[in-house]
Amino acid sequence: MRRAIYPGSFDPITNGHLDLIERAARLFDEVIVAVLINPAKTPLFTVEERVEMIREVIRSPQVRVDTFDGLLVEYARRVGAQVIIRGIRAISDYEYEFQMALMNRRLDPTIETIFMMPAEPYTYLSSRLVKEVCALGGDVAGVVPPGVERRMREKLFGKA
Ligand SMILES: Nc1ncnc2c1ncn2[C@@H]1O[C@H](COP(=O)(O)OP(=O)(O)O)[C@@H](O)[C@H]1O
Numbered sequence: 001m002r003r004a005i006y007p008g009s010f011d012p013i014t015n016g017h018l019d020l021i022e023r024a025a026r027l028f029d030e031v032i033v034a035v036l037i038n039p040a041k042t043p044l045f046t047v048e049e050r051v052e053m054i055r056e057v058i059r060s061p062q063v064r065v066d067t068f069d070g071l072l073v074e075y076a077r078r079v080g081a082q083v084i085i086r087g088i089r090a091i092s093d094y095e096y097e098f099q100m101a102l103m104n105r106r107l108d109p110t111i112e113t114i115f116m117m118p119a120e121p122y123t124y125l126s127s128r129l130v131k132e133v134c135a136l137g138g139d140v141a142g143v144v145p146p147g148v149e150r151r152m153r154e155k156l157f158g159k160a
């Protein structure tokens with residue numbers, strides 16, 4: 001049983017995240033999308049809302065959603081995952097991801113980090129940018145699922 005975890009903030013999930021989830025689902029028996037509970041960050045959506053939005057858009061039966069806090073490698077061990085999936089967009093992602101991957105390897109050499117690239121139209125996409133554009137009244141259709149777009153408008157403008 002090859003099981004991978006895909007950890008992140010997913011505040012909110014974008015079509016870039018989804019692209020990666022679908023690619024990973026073709027490679028592993030089970031993919032767990034793991035939403036990080038991070039009290040240090042001030043997210044737009046609660047963890048529960050983020051989990052709900054992810055559940056609404058995942059299609060593959062071998063993908064499930066979970067939450068975690070604490071050390072990622074400990075969570076991976078607990079759920080029996082051999083692989084951590086992370087996305088690489090531009091060069092700017094590289095340094096931080098490289099540090100994290102090597103630190104996680106130090107903490108548990110049996111868990112492998114795998115980097116995946118999204119389809120080209122999503123390489124510029126981040127949750128942060130999507131939130132900024134939406135807050136300024138810009139159109140985010142096509143970069144987030146429709147349900148996410150609706151919830152973002154509700155959250156930012158209190159309905160619409
Ligand atoms: N558009 C995208 N295409 C591919 N990977 C992405 C995209 N947006 C984010 N990712 C990747 O998804 C993972 C989770 O991202 P994110 O939700 O921003 O959480 P984090 O707080 O861990 O960065 C990271 O590995 C990130 O590089």
Ligand SMILES: [Mg+2]
Pocket residue numbers: none
């Ligand atoms: Mg990020």
